[in-house]
Amino acid sequence: MMQLDQALYPWRFRIVIAVLLAMVAGIAWRIVDLHIFDHDFLKAHGDARSVRHIPIPAHRGLITDRNGEPLAVSTPVVTLWGNPKELAAARERWPELAAALGQDARTLAQRLEQNAGREFMYLVRGLTPEQGEVVMAHRFPGVYSLEEFRRFYPAGEVTAHVVGLTDVDDRGREGVEKAFDHWLAGEPGQRQVLKDRRGQLIKDVGVARNAKPGKTLALSIDLRLQYLAHRELRNALTEFNAKAGSLVIVDVKSGEILAMVNQPTYNPNNKRSLEPAAMRNRAMIDVFEPGSTVKPFSIAAALGSGRWKPEDTVDTYPGSLRIGRYTIRDVSRGGVLTLTGILMKSSNVGISKIAFDIGAEPIHAVMQQVGFGQDTGLGFPGERVGNLPNHRNWKQAETATLAYGYGLSVTAVQLAQAYSVLGNGGARVPLSMVRLDAAPGATQVVDPQIARTLLGMLQAVVEEPGGGGARAKVPGYHVGGKSGTARKAAVGSKGYVEKAYRSFFAGVAPIGEPRLAAVVMIDEPGSGGYYGGLVAAPVFGKVMAGALRLMNIAPDNLPPLPEKQQAGALPATGGRG
Template sequence: MMKLDGALFPWRFRLVLGLLGLMVLGISAQIIYLQLIDDDFLKGQGDARSLRHIPIPAHRGLVTDRNGEPLAVSTPVSTLWANPKEMQGDKNRWPDLARALGQDPAQLAERLEANASKEFIYLVRGLTPEQGQNVMDLKVPGVYSLEEFRRFYPAGDTTAHMVGFTDLDDDGREGVELAYDDWLAGVPGRRQVLKDRRGHLIRDIQVTKNAKAGKTLALSIDLRLQYLATRELRKAIQEQQAKAGSLVIMDVKTGEVLAMVNMPTYNPNNRRTMVPAAMRNRAIIDVFEPGSTMKPLSMSAALETGRWKPSDKVEVYPGSLQLGRYTIKDVSKSEGPVLDLTGILINSSNVGMSKVAFDVGGENIYRVMSSVGLGQYSGLGFPGERVGNLPNHREWHKAETATLSYGYGLSVTALQLVHAYATLANHGRLVPLSILKVDRPPENRQVIPQNVADTIQGMLQQVIEAPRGVYRAQVPGYHVAGKSGTARKATVGSRGYTENAYRSLFAGFGPMSDPRYAIVVVIDEPSAGGYFGGLVSAPVFSKVMSGTLRLMNIPPDNLQPAQQQASNTPAPAPMPAPTKGGRG
């Protein structure tokens, strides 16, 4: 009888047994090595299945005005999210969750059912920490919370166009929130935690990377002036039944924008009813023909040539000038058939300004306007900023020269206009614009000869204080200077101008003892009876300049002596008729 115990193939059987034995020894050695000697591998594999890194949110930097008043702050909020796949096993808790969230139970159930295969959906974002904790106290399986930050704007609609806002993910979307997003945004940290296979938090182990908060940003605006400008502009828009408006206040010495206001505006804390048109920062986005506010710059070009002086006379009779098929007209009747250069500004004579421009040449007027920043970017880096248009013709014909001299054929923004007037107020020195607080005096360039700029200052003072001047722009207790303007609105999409649609402008500065603040007021399409800049925008300039000088503690430079006030002096001459102060 044959034996089947391996005797037939003894060497093969022993070989297989030997190989199996070696394999067992190798596996045992590897187990011993991994368990006792090199245990990092198994620990790493275990950690990969249980250790997690969750982000630590970092709040955005604080935005303040120049005096440290908060304009944008970050507050902690609770965001609730759910794992619909995990929640499918406990549907009877869904109604309780819906009530705690303030949501319709049926709609929440429908949403959870529709996302049953997913492991993450947002339930609600931006709850207060107390509200979030109340929901988490229900201990509904599959419901989790995240700590986030939400932006809050204490000044509301007063600084909306300047500061802007952030989205739900705390990223800047408008204003300085967008322009300086990299500066304001914080760097999130990381925390290491231990979770089970279902994602439940077992233990908080350590912080592996600390969160880094965003940096503080101090703007140049003064919140007191911003409130003042907002109040007066809103009041003017309502009284004049206007479509929109802008107002900018600038420090002529430092180039800082102290206030920038637009109407209509919006509340960045509640954007549910916000319309896109209200979001536009009109002061730097809307371009327009500046009208007669350009005449002081054209007059600067004339004085700079040395061929003209303020007392030189120009014939303006009969108040119109024919250039081929193009007729130049004066809006109002002048004092007489002949005006000196100051009289041209006081009476806002297009005919007189055109005749001066013909002698000076369009190229010289273009050079002065370009030197004060027209047709150029401001350098602020503000989102959506428009550069406008300053034409430079190869050959300057009379019609092109004339229209440029009295503010047509070019387009500017309110910010560019206030920058130009600030240069005149600063004795012809151009200072870079800034929407951030300036700690040291900036470098400046002499772009208009000082004697010319100082002469224009005196002429613009007469524009307000002369008997036929824009008396509505006068500021009690102070000498100020400025020029009104009225510009027809161009038709959108075609040539020509819109019927009965105007922009009313006023640009000025003060006090004349030492000019410090420049202000520009733009009222878009006033419809309550008048539209001339001297009638509509000049009173706003007066109120805002008066409030600015007092808030900034600027000593009056136009007070009567105490003894003269106490004496029985005759009453001052009556104000001129209102129609004389309304030219543009």
């Protein structure tokens, strides 16, 4: 037995020794393999513990007006953030940090204590690079900086409703900034750095991915016209103590919106004082019954039916018309009026009798074709399409109210587009908030001869005595348009608000070769009157006078020169004939 144990013992020992030697050999081979053949493995794991990627912010695209004037630009700013865990080890420097940040020491201490278990919190955002350098020069432990961009709007409140604004993370939140966020926002890049276990920067390895800046966006807005419209609309609200207002100017040939202003407005550069009511782009979001401004389209339906001619007459005496339990009334006592006279006197009775003759369907069709109740295609955030009712069986009251602008709702932009159709020879072009290099394709929706006839009627409304639009005249130019006054519908209940009105004026200029269509809406004028011809027409006249001159559009209503001046102005043609 003793001999058997002695015989087996050496084999056990040799097996253990062999296993140990094999393990040592395996470890040695792995060391050699990692350092010579597979060294990327160690590098990758080391990098995973020390390499970090710092985002490189992308420069947001520039927004300009149609002439290249900047409307929104991005400026570099510095954001300071802290690691509360690291800052907790230096509590004695918290008061110094608060002073450097310009914050209350107690408030900062409370924030740091509340976030003690985290490794990231914002300290302050939007500092200038110089301010950021001053704070970082103190070398506070756990305080780091990030490069970002902040949006600045040179035109401020003048273009606020069109351009909109971005949030603190530079993402579009209102207006064009939101509608074209995919175009304006760039793609952030990445910078690769090495950091130690405490998060301190050891080495800047280099750029891993370059940031791609956003694209420039040229709007259709003309900043000169925008300033002009803003000033005149603001003055009108002050003069008549009105609640709000909107003004839109459209190029009738291209469909480009050249100006769009609203009151009240706001300053997008000061986000601390923003009020939701002031931020609303009323020209696109607020809907209203357009009143008498739609009567030209009812006349267009009458002329298109073949049953009416411009010289035909309607007896509107005694200025009222009873329909069941409703009574339609005119401001004047009426009389026998031509179709032009109905527009000049803005006769509800006259347009109602025409509507009864041709029916509501042709009027509805024309209004739909010029854009009422339709999406404009602008893609503006929150834009509304209004409402154009379509009844299976039209009652007389519904037919009459449609003809003189009640029972439907439109936006100021839709109304401007409708008048641009008349100015463009009855052709409708899509609206655009972006500058176009070429005019888009047009769709003929109103007979060209009817459109030209209506322009003549609208010119009479402004230029003929008793037309109601005399305050919209523009010296040196023939203009045409139609005023309107509508009661304000009650919100949340049926009926209308007592003694609350909206005043309108919509028109085209110059009549000889139309270029511009404009709409003015004044909400609840409180003093000095409320009729559209009194309140809104003067704003149209002043804005259109300035716009025609700024755009170098030739006058078409200059008085002829005296014969002597004409003879003296002729150039001498001496010598050879």
